Amino acid sequence: MATAVTPPRGMRDFLPADKATRERALGIIRSSFAAHGFDEIETPVMEDTARLHSGLGGDNEKLGFAVLKRGLAPADLTAAAEADDLLSLADLGLRFDLTVPLARFYASHRADLPTVFRSIQIAPVWRAERPQKGRYRQFMQCDIDIIGEAGPLAEIELITATVAALDNLGLTGCSIRINDRRILSSLLAFWNVPSNLYERALITLDKLDKIRVDGVVAELRTLGIDAPGIEDTLMEITKVGWGLRESGEEQPAWLDEAAYEDLLILKAALPDARLEFDPTLVRGMGYYTGTIFEIAHPDLGYSLGGGGRYDGMIGRFLGSDVPACGFSIGFERIVDLLAGDDGTAENAVVLVHEKDADPAALVRLKGALVAGGLRVRLEKRTKNLKALLERAGAAGYGRFAVVADETVTADELVFKPLGD
Structure with missing residues (x-):
């Protein structure tokens, strides 16, 4: 019987023409980011298991590939399996994103880096996904991050550089959906949602565009969340835009005013970025602390990238908080939209x-x-x-x-x- 010669599930080979298209796109992204003052770094493909599973990676931690310790005996495997603690057999793991390695990198090299550090990371990551169209177990991420800048300048620079990269790639019609985690927290507090249910409630809210208001209300009720007026509030937030200040109407009781003011600063500073205020935008990672954003395209039902502010992450390594914000381009989705002929x-x-x-x-x-x-x-x-x-x-x-x-x-x- 012939041995299978296909790549592992969820991983791919690239023929020369496909590889050329990918490298051309990566070159454009790199040069676009570099032109805006970002510097490229490189981190190992593996990190310590304890670091990868410290709560910084959110749900992605469940998808990490672990590397077993050397010298394990069969009895070790049996004991770990009986204790349902197989992870204790691993001391290293493949990185599932580039944010956790960046946080470790900054903590390791802070003394050698500028006060405000603008980084580029373009590299493969690995997740034990269930392979399907658009989801792979090995894929490329293209990240830019700014560490050390607490003000809106970080978001402005990140969005500017990302929009420039999209323009240089020839992608038209993209917009940036934007929200703030403080607005989401304010909304959940307005509904009297217990703090221990915040993340589960946000997962449900994130489905609004798919299951509509009735579906979100029904799913929230299964969590025990049934405050008066939830349906009316959901109808209201689907219609909210940038015109809250100009409308003359009373501001929504669920709106965090300070967060909304910060978003208005971004809108004023980025008139060409096609920012769209979307108070239902959630982003899945629990480490976000402020502004969050996604790249949207009118012809696609999924985002082409995203990011946000994660001021609490690096402090896990340093013992003191350091402001941080990042934006990641969804390279695998974007490269599929590019024409193969690059004019060369x-x-x-x-x-x-x-x-x-x-x-x-x-x-x-x-x-x-x-x-x-x-x-x-x-x-x-x-x-x-x-x-x-x-x-x-x-x-x-x-x-x-x-x-x-x-x-x-x-x-x-x-x-x-x-x-x-």
């Missing part, structure tokens, strides 16, 4: 040669073209030349030339489009 095919050429062509002559021709700034592939002529050229075109090559026996210099080559 014209500069990628194929030289088709006969089987018995002089290798030295071929190398000289190739070297001259490479020196002139071209990308060059040598291909031995086959009976099915059309199929050969089609494969080259799919790999990103745009032109070809046939090397004749009498060809001496690169100037003698006659290039034709691969489509001909």
